[in-house]
Amino acid sequence: MACRQLWASRAASYLRISLFHRSFSNVLNNLKYADSHEWVKVDGKSATIGITDHAQDHLGDVVYVELPEVGTAVTQGDGFGAVESVKATSDINSPVSGKVIEVNEELSNSPALVNSSPYENGWIIKVEMSDSGELDKLMDSEKYTKFCEEEDSSH
Secondary structure: OHHHHHHHHHHHHHOOOOOOOOOOOOOOOOOEEOOOOEEEEEEOOEEEEEEOHHHHHHHOOEEEEEOOOOOOEEOOOOEEEEEEEOOOEEEEEOOOOEEEEEEOOHHHHOOOHHHHOOOOOOOOEEEEEOOHHHHHHOEOHHHHHHHHHHHHHOO
16 A cells, blocks of 8 residues: 555656645635635625635535525624535625625536636625625735635644
8 A cells, every 4th residue: 555655656746746735725816805714706885705715625515505585684794504515514604794685596506616616606695785894804815815824724
């Protein structure tokens, strides 16, 4: 067994392939981030919300996304749904307060969009924000990247 691992390691080295799990996730500059690993993209009073690449990477393959009803009130920091993966179920918290104006129905049939496209096709809800000042409590991409690095190094 050890011989096989040594061979695999040498082959990977020769092919310049890493055997290690990737150490960083994709973080987009134009978004705001919560410490519970949700992102928010603001367009006027509308906020599109999803889970970050870092979160989906740690969850593994997503098999189900629990979505709220349109019209549901959400509060910054409180849960509004859940993501179920092959590894675990994780609550999704809202990074902003307001009213749900749209849910990504596509996730009902294709929950893996959260993995393959967390910032594009894998968005979860859209909210009409009630207090845009809450955005000041969220992290920008630079702070969120440092937050993830610190979190990963402590595990």
